[in-house]
Amino acid sequence: MSDNTSHSSSPKQVEGVGVGTHVHVAHEEHVHERSFIRKYIFSTDHKVIGIQYGITALLFLLFGFTLMMIMRWQLAYPGEPFPLKWLAALIGSENMPDGIMLPEFYNQLGAMHGTIMVFLGVVPLAVGAFGNYIVPLQIGAPDMAFPKLNMMSYWFYFLGGVTMLVSFFLPGGAANSGWTSYAPLAVIATTGQTAWLIGMVFLITSSLLGSVNFITTIIQLRAHGMTFMRLPFFVWAQFVTSFLLLLAFPPLEAAGIMQLMDRVAGTSFFIPSGLVVSGQPLPYTGGGSPLLWQHLFWFLAHPEVYVLILPAMGIVAEIIANNTRKPLWGYKSLVYAAVFLGFMSFAVWAHHMFMTGMGTVISSFFQTTTMIISIPSIIILTAFFLSLWGASIRFTTPMLFALAFLPMFGIGGLTGLPLGLAPPDIHLHDTYYVIGHFHYVVAPGTLMALFAGIYYWYPKVTGRKMSDLLGKIHFWGSFVFLNGVFMPMFIQGLAGVSRRLYDGGAQYAHAQGVLQWNEFMSVSAWLLGLAQIPFIINFFWSMKKGKKVEENVWQATTLEWAATTSPPLAHGNFARIPEVYRGPYEYSVPGAPTDYLPQNERA
Amino acid sequence: MNIPYTATARPDTGLYNAKLGIWLFLASEVMLFGALFSSYVLLRVGAPSWPHGYEMMNIPLGTANTIILIGSSVTMVMSWASLMMKQFSKYKLYMGLTILLAVLFLVNKYFEYSAEFHHGRFPSTSTYFAIYYTLTGLHGLHILGGIIVNSYLWGPGAKMWKTDPQRFTNRVEVAGLYWHFVDLVWIFLFPTLYLL
Amino acid sequence: MDSAHVEEVKKSVRTYIIVFVALMALTVITVAISTLHLNVAAAVTVALIVAAIKGSLVAGFFMHLISERKLIYATLILTAVFFIFLMFLPVSTYLDSVVK
Numbered sequence: 001m002s003d004n005t006s007h008s009s010s011p012k013q014v015e016g017v018g019v020g021t022h023v024h025v026a027h028e029e030h031v032h033e034r035s036f037i038r039k040y041i042f043s044t045d046h047k048v049i050g051i052q053y054g055i056t057a058l059l060f061l062l063f064g065f066t067l068m069m070i071m072r073w074q075l076a077y078p079g080e081p082f083p084l085k086w087l088a089a090l091i092g093s094e095n096m097p098d099g100i101m102l103p104e105f106y107n108q109l110g111a112m113h114g115t116i117m118v119f120l121g122v123v124p125l126a127v128g129a130f131g132n133y134i135v136p137l138q139i140g141a142p143d144m145a146f147p148k149l150n151m152m153s154y155w156f157y158f159l160g161g162v163t164m165l166v167s168f169f170l171p172g173g174a175a176n177s178g179w180t181s182y183a184p185l186a187v188i189a190t191t192g193q194t195a196w197l198i199g200m201v202f203l204i205t206s207s208l209l210g211s212v213n214f215i216t217t218i219i220q221l222r223a224h225g226m227t228f229m230r231l232p233f234f235v236w237a238q239f240v241t242s243f244l245l246l247l248a249f250p251p252l253e254a255a256g257i258m259q260l261m262d263r264v265a266g267t268s269f270f271i272p273s274g275l276v277v278s279g280q281p282l283p284y285t286g287g288g289s290p291l292l293w294q295h296l297f298w299f300l301a302h303p304e305v306y307v308l309i310l311p312a313m314g315i316v317a318e319i320i321a322n323n324t325r326k327p328l329w330g331y332k333s334l335v336y337a338a339v340f341l342g343f344m345s346f347a348v349w350a351h352h353m354f355m356t357g358m359g360t361v362i363s364s365f366f367q368t369t370t371m372i373i374s375i376p377s378i379i380i381l382t383a384f385f386l387s388l389w390g391a392s393i394r395f396t397t398p399m400l401f402a403l404a405f406l407p408m409f410g411i412g413g414l415t416g417l418p419l420g421l422a423p424p425d426i427h428l429h430d431t432y433y434v435i436g437h438f439h440y441v442v443a444p445g446t447l448m449a450l451f452a453g454i455y456y457w458y459p460k461v462t463g464r465k466m467s468d469l470l471g472k473i474h475f476w477g478s479f480v481f482l483n484g485v486f487m488p489m490f491i492q493g494l495a496g497v498s499r500r501l502y503d504g505g506a507q508y509a510h511a512q513g514v515l516q517w518n519e520f521m522s523v524s525a526w527l528l529g530l531a532q533i534p535f536i537i538n539f540f541w542s543m544k545k546g547k548k549v550e551e552n553v554w555q556a557t558t559l560e561w562a563a564t565t566s567p568p569l570a571h572g573n574f575a576r577i578p579e580v581y582r583g584p585y586e587y588s589v590p591g592a593p594t595d596y597l598p599q600n601e602r603a
Numbered sequence: 604m605n606i607p608y609t610a611t612a613r614p615d616t617g618l619y620n621a622k623l624g625i626w627l628f629l630a631s632e633v634m635l636f637g638a639l640f641s642s643y644v645l646l647r648v649g650a651p652s653w654p655h656g657y658e659m660m661n662i663p664l665g666t667a668n669t670i671i672l673i674g675s676s677v678t679m680v681m682s683w684a685s686l687m688m689k690q691f692s693k694y695k696l697y698m699g700l701t702i703l704l705a706v707l708f709l710v711n712k713y714f715e716y717s718a719e720f721h722h723g724r725f726p727s728t729s730t731y732f733a734i735y736y737t738l739t740g741l742h743g744l745h746i747l748g749g750i751i752v753n754s755y756l757w758g759p760g761a762k763m764w765k766t767d768p769q770r771f772t773n774r775v776e777v778a779g780l781y782w783h784f785v786d787l788v789w790i791f792l793f794p795t796l797y798l799l
Numbered sequence: 800m801d802s803a804h805v806e807e808v809k810k811s812v813r814t815y816i817i818v819f820v821a822l823m824a825l826t827v828i829t830v831a832i833s834t835l836h837l838n839v840a841a842a843v844t845v846a847l848i849v850a851a852i853k854g855s856l857v858a859g860f861f862m863h864l865i866s867e868r869k870l871i872y873a874t875l876i877l878t879a880v881f882f883i884f885l886m887f888l889p890v891s892t893y894l895d896s897v898v899k
Binding site: 142143145146147208211212213215216219220221246247248249250251253254255257258261265266267268269284285287288289291292295296299571572 | 606620630641642645650725726736
């Protein structure tokens, strides 16, 4: 019996959900033990799939971070042999002869660091893990609308990840044309680029299956009484995110197919006429447009950055409401801002292309839309800040991370403004300023929010709390060293140091005055790596030795906490499908017996 | 455990899950083919010269394929209508026809591609042919996908008619929506590549 | 299944046949017009209009869009807006360009 058939041998299942309906009356009669493989490997249970996504994504995040820690040696000490001899040996002499990093290998590390962190790390964690596990619980659903598609989406992600990893072993190594894979360089690059393209096709497929599932689930499987305006903001964030993934990824898929055609079938989609490489004319008929690649890539990649931030905002919203013991300020503004943000994200992409020769009219269009899109972000951040006013703040470990997110995202967002205006972008485009900007949003921003989410929901998934002591060490270490890595990048960028230079700018006169920051940033990065050790220990140790806690340890109002066990029931999540009576953040309601009123509790 | 609204519609949205799911998927497909059409526009506008479709393409064969595909759309919707009228054998007939017409479309495309290769016209020959092969190739893959799904629904999948007729009818409706979309793409592809 | 419902479907069948005939006619028309070898702007306009009519017939009647739910319309309208961005903005950057 698969999970989503509606047949049953006993009284006809109630189609749809009524108040406190016993959804799985037939469950007792169908107690069959699934094999280990069906239960844990090829599971269709959104909770198992969420955990699969989570573990896989965390491993990829660690790997992507390690690539960067290796790069930062070269940036701090260009041309110096790598100190960890065993690692240099593992990497091999084609990449690091005598332990000294070749520029070609630096480029592989750079391209793959970006690709892995964005597509294999952050999004699978934020959407695949958190989204999959929490959304059905928060809306009162027994599972996702399409459990089998859900399973397939994980395995396509896994396939894509394996493809990306295997590419390191191809002749010429992994992709090395930046995560942005601009033509014509990417078209003539080594074999690893073809693997990158194939890997992206798998990942986009995974994303497509997932987004169809999320949207359908949120629309169709909300429990009775769970109207759209009673949804936790986390669910709204995932809802908008899924629309972005659904509609923005296909053009990149098309572009990927075209780049594959250019590389494998000799087409000239992105190859201009008369291109000469190393003194030799390229054997292509030409007539293509490198800018076409940029348009199609950024059509996805701009909405993609909102895919990176929206789930994080959703997590922060939940944790702030819960740890301030008051409703979020401006729930409606948050919702409308998120929806407007999602919509506008499709109209700004060419702000990544201001330096490609576009005229003032079209440039003004994109500058205008880019300025407009900063408004919803500001509304969201302001609402979070205002939510702290008059609050009884509980400085739990998740709350520390959530609070830190606010100014960090503020810095990330504000530093985006000069990039979104064409005149300052002339100076800042393709410099370290850009790297500082986007890392602030994603690393001290999103990543901290994701850590917050892990500390917050760990007790729901495992029934145990993570250690607060290790959590606080992890927090302070991460917070300090994240700033140490990324703040100096603005200084270097303003001085004009270009990105993607394998020696960190050492050969440029204009960079000499700011080169000393490279060592500072590298040391910060390595210390940041050390600061993750308490987290890794905590994560595994707490599974067996963490303090056992009650099912609603945070005394939260939302359904995943209030209406089900920790962990939730294996099949169907709820003993009785909840009925929803109120909004998601009824904390400290005057006259109420407790300082929180769960959504599913009758008055 | 039972997922609600797999067979019957949710009252407030009026939809069963798979219908919403397939429309969402089709929305993404609009963006996929849209990107290729947008590329066509950019490449053609930026090209110093661009051949007319009627100079390069076999219009009678293309027209025949257009008729075949539109015909298969009719047989597809008729197969669903037959299920709605509880006429299973008519369903088999119409679905079978749909699959046959789809195969015929691909056979024609095979002949078309062969002739083009024979004349030395490959994807690498020019951006016109690059976009032609990519657009029709991707479309052809979608036809193949449809053939596979429809064959499953005609063959082993048809067993569900006995156990859960409502759900099976929904499946055919959903497959039909996908199939009509593939037809819709061709309705724009054909003039763009063959006639303009 | 009540007979009223069956009647409804029977009427739809008539509609499908009529739409099929219309689609055939429009196909013939679009091929015929192409033989006139109009200038590119006119040819594109006419071809797109005919294709849009054909597409609307397929979408409206075969895909039952003409009687579909608001939610589906909303999704499609949203998609249409993004599709328009995708179709027009890239070529606009080419047309309004300082380098050619």
